[in-house]
Amino acid sequence: MMRQVVLDTETTGLDPLQGDRVIEVAAVELVNLLPTGASFHRLVNPKRDIPAEATRVHGFTNADLEGKPGFEEVAEDLLAFLGDSPIIAHNAPFDFGFLDAELLRCGRKPLDRSRMVDSLDMAKQRYPGMPNSLDALCRRLGIDNSMRTSHNAVLDCKLLAEVYLELMGGKQxxxxxxxxxxxxxxxxxxxxxxxxxxxxxxxxxxxxxxxxxxxxxxxxxxxxxxxxxxxxx
Structure with a gap:
């Protein structure tokens, strides 16, 4: 049995080294390349303001995250779900960078980069010189993404699981x-x-x-x- 996890995050910005934080993290489980239905999802209070430009991307405002747990409160459950499985993400260094910053902030070890599977890098190798955003790949591979009106970690994980299956050659x-x-x-x-x-x-x-x-x-x-x-x- 081959277990993998598809992961996505939403953040307050683009650079954790400049104080940007995770506000949403989601993951879905794959076994033998197919979703099992097991998933993880948490909204996270970043304990800072969310810039308007970030809200325009993912739709979350400060009010949406008021009263939500801080990352330190969800870290244990997240790590338990991830286990020691390979982690698939689109532009994976971005997500790993943010999660590593959050994990270090709450006294935990960063993720092992050997577990990182970057579906964006896979797409670039398969479709060199072509747009390889998640939306572009969905259109190219015939995957319905009509419900994706804004970035959403849970939906993005489900779409990426389908994209990853196709990038791996498809499987009936x-x-x-x-x-x-x-x-x-x-x-x-x-x-x-x-x-x-x-x-x-x-x-x-x-x-x-x-x-x-x-x-x-x-x-x-x-x-x-x-x-x-x-x-x-």
Whole structure:
């Protein structure tokens, strides 16, 4: 099982070294590249004013965050959700830089950069010289982002999870189901584990005999009758 976490933050500005702070952090869990439904989301009181230009980007005002917990109050829950999994973010150095500043401010270790997966860098390698913002990638890859009227960490995580799946080459959820059926194991449906039992289709004896007769008379060179495919006598 491969667990990864897609993460996004919203902030008061662009530079944590100039006093800008995190105001929202969200993350969604992926297992084998597919969302499980598990997620993390917190609004954070930055304990400073939010500039008007930042509000125009993400829509949050000082009043929206009044009474919300400070980052030091959400850090433990965030780190527990992240675990030791790789962390996927669009322009990941930006998000890591802000989270590292917040973690250091409350006496915790910064995130291990070896865990960082930058989907923006991946997109630039795949589509060199083209716009590679999250909106641009959604349009290019046919992902519906019509509800994204402003930056929102939860929505951005969900969209990025879809974008990341496509950047990794795409994957049909049915393959996951088929694999689970083959082993009679659990499969995730809307984030919940459901047990499935394979039900083989029985072939009547007369139909099986007719098929064997056809193969013997018409398909003498059938590859599945030859080693290593032929069953042992």
């Amino acid at each position: 959820p049915g393959f996951e189901l088929a694999a689970a059926l083959a082993g009679n194991g659990p499969v995730l449906v809307d984030g919940e584990a459901v047990s499935w039992t394979a039900r083989p289709i029985a072939v009547p004896d007369d139909r099986a005999a007719a098929h064997q007769g056809f193969v013997a008379s018409k398909l003498k060179e059938a590859i599945w009758l030859k080693p290593p495919f032929a069953p042992e006598a």
